[in-house]
Amino acid sequence: MRLPVVVGVDGSDGSLRALDWAAAEAARTRLPLRVVHASLWEHYEGLRPTVDAGVPGEQLLAEHLVASARDRVRDLRPEVSVVADVQPEDPVAALVRESHEASLVVLGSRGRGRIAGMLLGSVGLALAGRSHCPVVVIPARQPGTPASPGRVVVGISDAAGPSPATVFALAQAASRQGELTAVRAWRRPAHELLSHPPLGGSSFSTHRRQAEEHLGEVLKALETLEARRKRDTQEVQDGSGTVVIHRSVAQGPAHEVLLEAAETAELLVVGARRSSGWHGLQLGTVNHAVLHHSPCPVAVVPDTYQG
Structure with missing residues (x-):
């Protein structure tokens, strides 16, 4: 069974780095990629667009976020099979559940909102401590010394x-x-x-x-x-x-x-x-x-x- 690479995204710069890393991982290992955004809607801080479609603005924002992430992967890694999903729940709980059916879970070390200033956000620590598969955390800063390939x-x-x-x-x-x-x-x-x-x-x-x-x-x-x-x-x-x-x-x-x-x-x-x-x-x-x-x-x- 080809379990996917799962990447958590939240619209931050850190999650974009995680998305790119996860896409490269999926391409190299020939695995599908699953892009997940999980959030309790009330945690969006001031980002509440006005809509008339009967759908909460926060949900539309989340759906736009994962669609943009999916399109980014298709542009960068067209050979990768990618799906995107929005889950209206606690990010840690959602990603822990995803870890049961994943080859690995990837996320950035910095999130958005209240944890954006931390070197490692609470989601990263909690997920690393509860995941059922390997968790890869992508650092916020670029390394001072170039990495040796492989x-x-x-x-x-x-x-x-x-x-x-x-x-x-x-x-x-x-x-x-x-x-x-x-x-x-x-x-x-x-x-x-x-x-x-x-x-x-x-x-x-x-x-x-x-x-x-x-x-x-x-x-x-x-x-x-x-x-x-x-x-x-x-x-x-x-x-x-x-x-x-x-x-x-x-x-x-x-x-x-x-x-x-x-x-x-x-x-x-x-x-x-x-x-x-x-x-x-x-x-x-x-x-x-x-x-x-x-x-x-x-x-x-x-x-x-x-x-």
Whole structure:
């Protein structure tokens, strides 16, 4: 089943960037595109055109918004099958529901109205924490350093084996005919920093070696999964789609290490853990930091995602 790329639009400049990114993603992966605008009508701030057709002016505004977005995609990416929909409900609830039948959901990091001044709007944070498929958030600002074509960066956690985020990142790199940089950040425990200074060098080497060994094990398992996928899908073994994987082990806070690695990336991928609570996914400090400060688009992948 070819699940669509879903993009949320609200008429802001940020949502236009998200729309263009989503259209390019749909074109590259040969997936349909679904453009969604969801809003409670009363939240339109002063934009109430007068009409005599018996239809609320806010609804006409929303329908015009998605029609313009659909036409923009048809002009930019005529090969993409695109549909547009208006949903008169809370944006987070609508996009979470859409995520059940989507390959990924895309939105801009800034919205319109009261959240326009925030680096990352409340819709983006809430959706990243509750979506059932990967969520890609497009930054509001242009990167200071040009991205290397096809370069995808993924953060490797302490978990054993390839996470759904790692598998998703590999697929993204393959679809871009690019390369994957797997980043494993590590830090010495706080108690070691406060005691036994003479043993610092030995401790440093031990923790770094452990991080390198863990990264190697994860990537070995990832390569096995990729080889099995290619065999099962009977891909032509001509070298196409083969991804060069780079390893990066660095000491420091994970969010700082990832943000530095993402300076020249087209996409940064991180995972999120599923919680048993009502709020869905647990977005930790690393997720929040990269969503707020990444120079490139960020994909947040639930740990329950099956691909």
